[in-house]
Amino acid sequence: MKITLCVAVIVASLAAVDARLVPHAADFALHPSSATQTAPAKALLRVPLKTNPHFKRNARAAALKAMNKYKMFQSDSFRNNLASTGTVNLTDYENDLLYYGEITIGTPGQTVKLDFDTGSSDLWFASTLCARCIRKSRYDSNKSSTYHKDGRPWHITYGDGTSSSGICGTDDVTIGGLTIKNQTIEMANKISSGFITDPSDGILGLGFNKIVTVSGVKTPVDNMISQGLISEPIFSVFLGKGSNGGGGEYLFGGINHSKFRGTLATVPVDNSRGFWTVAVGSGSVGSSTISHFSGIIDTGSTLLMLPDLQASQVAKALNAIDNEDGTYTISCNVADLHDLKLNIGGNDYIVPAADLIFEQIGRNKCMAAFAYSGSNSVGILGDTFLKNNYVVFQQEVPPSVQIAAI
Template identity: 40%
Template sequence: MSEEQEKVLSFQLTSNPNFTVRTPESVKHATAKHEEPKPKPKKGFLSRLKELDPKTAAANTPLYYEALTDVARDVQYFAEVEIGSNMQKFRLDLDTGSSDLWVADITCKTRRRRFIKANSTSFKPVKGKFQISYGDGSAVRGFLGQDRVNIGGLVIEDQVIGLATAQSMSFSNDVIDGILGLGFNSISCMPGTLTPIDNMIKQNLIQSPIFSVWLGRSTDGGGGEYRFGSYDAERVDGELTWCPVTVKRYWQIKCDGLFFGDVDLQLTSDVIVDTGTTLVIVPTDVAKAIHNHIPGSYYDENNGWIVPNTPEVANLPGFQLLLGGTKFEVIMKDLMREEVEGKEGFVYSGIASSDRITTWILGDVFIKQNYCVFDLGQERVGIAKCKHPVRVQPSILEQMKVAAVATPSKGGKCTIM
């Protein structure tokens, strides 16, 4: 393997001690994002893509990785992406449920990182403005520009970027600095522009028009990884099941059945595979059908669906979705989330309900268990049970070394290396 093929960007896992997990807020944001989208079909080079074999690409393409850091109990995953000639770094949410790239402009009042266009010699102004509003009250707006974007060593030239001059408090206080959308360009809020993945293909930066993702669990070491132009066959348990996209807006596919253990719940729907949503979100009747098989769970008006934090519940089989003729599991480990304040002995469910959506949303709770490959060329999603890395406990010597570094000497300052 050549030096270029071995190129891997690695990011040390970090934690944010001030971040608060808020499952109900995640539900509001996700349902607003997917509520009655207005498709804007566009013709172009994507319709002329060659049907390349993703399996061949997985073996032959240069390895472009973007390592992820997960926040709190897998509420969010972000990657550090560089923008501009001077490589300004931003923590971005790589989101298959949207299609635009935006960060805060230097004029924006926010505690997050901001883009300074004057410091980038490759920046070009673009006529136009953008605005994204959500039903939960969050919003972002600003103007457009073009610049170089480095995602895991893959450099996109002249990518259209939204530069936010104003954003709601929820964004200003967030861990992330912006969003990089990986959905279809028909849902772009910057019409007439190419999305980042469109440009990767148009500029011949990737061998095959695909990207893939695995998401780690915080309880198993966290992290995660995106690959562009290939997928990691070592993370695929068995074979990929390919599911055609039913509506080319989000990564929307058909679910032909829903099961809890061996019980067929007699429910079907289209589903959206969305890395930018934390939970699995379904209509109320579907949520009821699932939670009916979790003893002691119920819907709380203030907190949504909650489940008992007991060994009996933890040992339940979880639920399965029939996608492309294969059952894919969501285990109870991923359905039992953070503790509910004021409800001792209960945790939030990884399943939320909303009747404002017409399709089920399979967020990170689903993706943590199932490796996903997104194929723009053939407009399909490949899914397989994910092989997660074995978490290796540090040796006693390594633990002592870390403790020694983190412990201040008498009269000195503590330095974390």
């Protein structure tokens, strides 16, 4: 995945962490499906995830980077005053590497594939203004009757060196059947080479509005809340494992209790820098102790990026070899490895030994699903962690997350 310049600056101040190094799950977007109506008091919006079968696995790049069928007959007020839910069965590509979702922009709706990313806060996508975006699904503002010109420029640079830029506008944005009115959108007219081959058409940021590129812009989740589209200011994330049949889901406005076991535990979030940051207490790998650190919960990063000290502690316990590029080589034999336990809010959350293996690169040689961030204190809890734990994001004051093992 990638990380915004804002993230890079923050991490640099803490010791130059490059969180969004992951090409990941570059990524998420909504996939509309048949919907079920519920009462307004229980308004929910499920946004399932869809994997991209064309993206190629690359651990090094990863370390450096979810009633729609007949909505045409429904009025806007009807759709927006009823809960719209939709679930889709998904498959993961190459061991849970990539998920993306589809949303529609404008009237009539134009579909784009987006990376749903809790590590950034901008909503941008390829547009017909972009000559280099011919392989993308490009939004055309001239074809939308609800588009309005804004004109403000925007530019985003990610930690892996990729970038995009363009101009702002406003239009209606439909996610899982619910329509956000007059959402500020960022239409790309330039994208860097890294984005040309990227499977998604852009990114939908789910971070806090503090890190939006254009000052004063409200994020899609901000607008879902203010426009009364969801009954609770939360969204929940489930990432399935390919080994268990795959699948994935974003649920806006509620919690899907069928997706996890045990009890959700509430953990305070430090959003002072615009990210979903939690305190990670001392953990362990086998009999070895892992020191505490701050972790940014990031759906847009494939790997578990640990601060340098903690990464070396995990590597030593697993007899991993430092590849000197942020990644590690480990044994492909699960019996040679140990589960990783991370303590968050006083509870242990486990990444099984099998999920610490990213991919095989040789005879009993595998790339690890963890890497080091280049920071002394900040790590990134990417999909290596998230596909083992259900997370509910609550952004209103005081912000928090709820976590339960899947």
